[in-house]
Amino acid sequence: MKFGVVVFPGSNCDHDAWYAASQNFGQPAEFLWHGSEDLAGSDIVILPGGFSYGDYLRCGAIARFSPIMKSITRFAHDGGLVMGICNGFQILVEAGMLPGALMRNEGLRFVCKPVELEVVTTASPFTAAAKKGSTIICPVAHGEGRYTADDRTLDELESSERVTFRYRNNPNGSMRDIAGILNEGRNVLGMMPHPERASEALLGSTDGGVVFKSLIAAMATK
């Protein structure tokens, strides 16, 4: 099963996602250049963290126009698994593949620290290997991660069990403590925390590994 990691100009967690997939979890993984429309036969596409296009205009606002986003939209529409981490989440929101918006952190400062996340739902290919209600620790590292949407969207996300992760101690002012959400088809995940940075005991936490393990299991049974 193959992971494709998109490289936009300014992506800087691309190597981290590639390393987690290929080295920590032993899966084939390849970088996908933003200027190409070729997904290289990927089973899972990761939009990594970073500052695509320098976050100019708005985070993710320019990256959504990259040629590869056309293929990713089609891929997701056909049920392909897409995961946006941090800046990747911002891009998915800008591209309209996930609802809501990611605003400047409440404290108006960049925040980098490990945070506790509640696994809200296990009914997704990204979280099936986790225990519902359990707590995992993953780092956040963002300046604009305050999840914001209108009440109806938030209600709908909650009633359809599309909130995957919630902050135990909200670091950025996200509405309803939301840290990660799914699309309606449950095959696209966006999350601000970094599971790829919590995939190795040496670095202090392997909790984020549950996302990769869930994906690998999901593909094995497909």
Add this chain to the structure above:
Amino acid sequence: MTLMESEVSHHRLNWKEYQRIVELLGREPSFTELGIFGVMWSEHCSYKSSKIHLKKLPTRSKLVLVGPGENAGIIDIGGGYAIAFKIESHNHPSFIEPFQGAATGVGGILRDIFTMGARPIAVMDALRFGRLDDAETGARNKRILSGVVSGISHYGNCFGVPTVGGECVFEPSYDGNPLVNVFALGVFRHDDIFFGRATGVGNPVIYVGAKTGRDGIHGASMASEEFSEQSKDKRPNVQVGDPFLEKLLLEACLEAMKTGAIVGIQDMGAAGLTCSTCEMGSRGGTGIEIDLMHVPQRETGMTPYEIMLSESQERMLIVAEKGREEEVFRVFRKWGLDASVIGIVTDDGLLRVREHGKIVAELSNRALADEAPVYDRPHTKPFRKAPLTGPALHSASLEADLRRILASGDVCAKAWIWEQYDYTVRTNTVQGPGSDAAIIRIKETESSVAMSLDGNGRYCYLDPREGAKLMVAECCRNVSVSGAQPIAATNNLNFGNPERPEIMAQIVEAIEGMAEACEFFETPITGGNVSLYNETLGEAIFPTPVMGIVGLLKTAAPVPMRFQNAGRKVILLGGLGSSDATRMGGTQYAKVIVDDLWGLPPQLDMAHEKRVQAACREIVTKGLAESAHDLSDGGFAVALAECCFGGIGARVRVDTVLPPEMALFHEGPSRIILSTTDAQPVLDIAAAHGVEASVIGETVPNLYTIEGLIDCDVSSLQQPWATALEEALK
């Protein structure tokens, strides 16, 4: 003053230097040429006041692949890999415009690393600010601190390099002159090292990266003068950074280097196009001829003078193999960056600058880069106003005083700062900020690199020579506590005006102390930076050399500084040490509780220090320590509290004849607190190294107890320590 005299002084050159230029040229320089000499012969670029003393520093060991003189020093870390690292200051720009000043400081040092072919994997920063609570300057100092931290955060985070450590100190002497020293470290294979040399006559000289604008003109000369009331007018001298562009430049440069078409490469930092052309030519023993009409420009109507002296950021100069230009262009096009041939390498040793074919400057590369005047400036006794003896020490409550020290600016938690830095990007951070040393694993090898920054202006003010030695010792100790062997160093020398003999004396003494200690601890200095003229309205900063030490260890789970479990033995390696009233004068106790500065810095026995560090490394690498933390600012009581801030406390006794104020707060070096399940092997190793060590107590839940002296809840110490900085910034 004649017109010429006023022009010469405008360029911060003196009349003698001007006459030397006329002599070297055999004619009067043009205005553009004078500007070029002005920046290249500035203190910042030429090191003219410090050069003869910097020669005293040790620079070699069997691990040093490249020493001083290149963009960064390079050290062998085994397995065919090497690290490049250096520290650089951006003090003056950060005072004038804190956000951009600090941001471009990060950008500049990162380019120094990747211009050599290394991918930056860690940044640290040493910061000095004025007092936040000062009635007159407090508000400004808060603004400077916030701006500097945001600037570092903005640049480093976007670029994608983890900022993993550093230090932050507050002193009145930095009120009008903050210090921002940024350290960066990168990794690469031995075969991938590039140099800033222009070789191969006829090879094209290629300009890549951002367009040239009018920003930063005279930045290097500005960094070579004191601040006055008019300094705010220098804001246009500060450059503006674009970390996104730098990230693209990094990827493009590393990719272009892989083509094999690049002969030499150098970043355009201080003195921009001028410095990169003449330095590359001088190192390569060649000439360089460029035509400014090919330089990508952001503004219209720029004069040759402005183009040559601009310090626009995110630009590099490349010498490529003739006929292979297209291979380089293809990579830069892919990353959406400007690249254009602006000239060629020649055999005449001259920097020849044309504008639309017409020669506007013609100077010898060697004269510019290597023949700047070198001064042996007069030096007398190091400047100090502090008395030798201080007041009698008396603590009404040791517990209350400990709490005050823990909540003071230098000692309190700095999480408010480092949580704004992305310190986990690139998934190599084994140990991040808030520790004695940061540890970054090298994915390509079995090794990790430990690194630490240290400096102590108070100690150096009292005695620059001993202060510098103490700094090297502490920096090495921080690295040793993590189990790493210190292997190399970089230094940033921040001082006042070298034309004042008592300031020059501080510089000389500090360099000599540093040289002696680096020699002794076997940490050659492979590069660094000198920042002089750190004075505002005639008041010099404390002499503030800053040291960066890197060490090597086998990649493994780190030994944390905090106690991990209750019921463990607490061992004080190196003993409780000794002090006297004179040696208390530079401590945090003197600063916070007595509000004074006197006497001498703590006494250092380098041979003893080395044995303590060797013992600690052996204990840690054998897996015998569950936690390890060195004693520094605030002494024993503070270090013990820091060990407890994971929630596990301790109950210890101190058996000493010293009065309690001294026993708890003296800052004698060469001491480390360890916790362990099995004390005997630890004591045996200490004994084998000839180092005093004893079990002073054990870890317990929640309580901080020094028998007969202090007895309180850990949380009652931790809370003020954790919140002090944020409170102070409100």
